[in-house]
Amino acid sequence: MKLQAVKGMNDLLPPATALWQHVEATARALFGRYGFQEVRTPMVEATELFVRSVGEVTDIVGKEMYTFTDKGDRSITLRPEGTAPAARAYIEHNVGNLEPLTRWFYLGPMFRYERMKTGRYRQFHQLGAEAYGTLDPAQDVELIALVAAFFRVLGVPDVTLHLNTLGDGSTRPAYLAALKAHFEPLVAQMSDDAKLAFERNTMRLLDSKEAALQEAIAAAPAIVDFLDEGSKAHFDDVRRLLAKLELPYVLDRRLVRGLDYYTRTTFEFVYAPAGDNALGTAGTVCGGGRYDRLVHDLGGPEKPAVGFAMGLDRLVLLLEKLRAPKREGPLLFIGTFDGPERDDALALVMRLRDAGHFVDFDPRGGKLGKQKERASKVGARFFAGYGGDEHASRTLKVDDLSAPKDAPRSEHVSLEALAGWLSKEAQTA
Numbered sequence: 001m002k003l004q005a006v007k008g009m010n011d012l013l014p015p016a017t018a019l020w021q022h023v024e025a026t027a028r029a030l031f032g033r034y035g036f037q038e039v040r041t042p043m044v045e046a047t048e049l050f051v052r053s054v055g056e057v058t059d060i061v062g063k064e065m066y067t068f069t070d071k072g073d074r075s076i077t078l079r080p081e082g083t084a085p086a087a088r089a090y091i092e093h094n095v096g097n098l099e100p101l102t103r104w105f106y107l108g109p110m111f112r113y114e115r116m117k118t119g120r121y122r123q124f125h126q127l128g129a130e131a132y133g134t135l136d137p138a139q140d141v142e143l144i145a146l147v148a149a150f151f152r153v154l155g156v157p158d159v160t161l162h163l164n165t166l167g168d169g170s171t172r173p174a175y176l177a178a179l180k181a182h183f184e185p186l187v188a189q190m191s192d193d194a195k196l197a198f199e200r201n202t203m204r205l206l207d208s209k210e211a212a213l214q215e216a217i218a219a220a221p222a223i224v225d226f227l228d229e230g231s232k233a234h235f236d237d238v239r240r241l242l243a244k245l246e247l248p249y250v251l252d253r254r255l256v257r258g259l260d261y262y263t264r265t266t267f268e269f270v271y272a273p274a275g276d277n278a279l280g281t282a283g284t285v286c287g288g289g290r291y292d293r294l295v296h297d298l299g300g301p302e303k304p305a306v307g308f309a310m311g312l313d314r315l316v317l318l319l320e321k322l323r324a325p326k327r328e329g330p331l332l333f334i335g336t337f338d339g340p341e342r343d344d345a346l347a348l349v350m351r352l353r354d355a356g357h358f359v360d361f362d363p364r365g366g367k368l369g370k371q372k373e374r375a376s377k378v379g380a381r382f383f384a385g386y387g388g389d390e391h392a393s394r395t396l397k398v399d400d401l402s403a404p405k406d407a408p409r410s411e412h413v414s415l416e417a418l419a420g421w422l423s424k425e426a427q428t429a
């Protein structure tokens, strides 16, 4: 049997990993500036956590979870998302009692047994943020502004914010009754999945891809028409603040999201360029919203919360299309000779690295010309051979690899001055 990565789970190789690192470093810096701190939870959780939060009658829990029994006979699940694990940790560590407001972010792999296509994988990566402790619309808008800033800093174009509200507990019953009455005449034509949704989680029907339901979905009542006063005022405030921050959006009455824990604000950022869409139909690069009851429903205190998660695989795919990832080369590549000075050359490489410089060499040694070729190939800026003469004179002839072939440039630099010289060159790079 030929060994291969599990279907839907990708190896990430250089040079693409450099782009991942760039995205992750940008996230850490930006999220930090917004006052969000990193949380890391385990990759597996008790299955019940997702059943009770994401919801039993959802695609994620119903069809897509990697669930198995461990050796202690417990049902555990590879996390399909990060909100429920973060809420579980927030409750377990009593964080809500220790501080009134908590803002966390996380970054890591999630797992869903989904039908694969461009931008949709079975192991994928999310960058998420969750804020616990306030119902204030300023918190919703801060999170949306954070996503918008992230895309701006990374240079991701053509992303549109879609916005909706699902109201709260007092909105739901009237809306669900209207939705049920709307779909009732179609029950006989529904698949078993859709029938189950109709009975137990009617809002999920709005996500259904079944052909027989599309017309009814398009004509279905919208939750915004059923909002109670509180939810309506909350949504108005969210919209007023978005306008104040000049964050454009489209109102999307059908945006119900695929997870059950949402209340009030829901949003998605969708990549929709004028021409070809590199993400195909997997254009949603971020999804989120409020979930004011989840912490309490999972056994914690009454803590309203709001958050989002971005699909990093999709983001990296887009960035790759915009600019090919480039390997960053060493500042100096040292060529070595067979002989007693080779050890000194290696010691010099290590010393310069300890001094903070990106310096490389070819551990295979060999002809100096070949080593210089290798230096060019890995994108080094300077090359210098270190053999008996250089050792005796304590001086290297440093070639500038960026100089044109017919006008070579080199400089003699003493071993003592080399680290300082590199520092200067690094600044002008």
Ligand code: HAM
Binding pocket: 080, 081, 082, 083, 084, 112, 114, 119, 120, 121, 122, 123, 124, 125, 126, 128, 129, 130, 258, 259, 284, 285, 286, 287, 288, 289, 290, 306, 307, 308, 309, 310, 311, 312, 313, 314
């Ligand atoms: P979600 O909409 O299920 O929300 O996922 C968020 C994002 O993860 C999606 O918009 C998409 O970019 C990415 N994503 C989801 N599934 C895949 C996949 N199979 N392959 C590649 N990317 C994928 C949540 O997970 C919520 N926990 C978000 C949230 C946080 N809501 C409140 N706080």
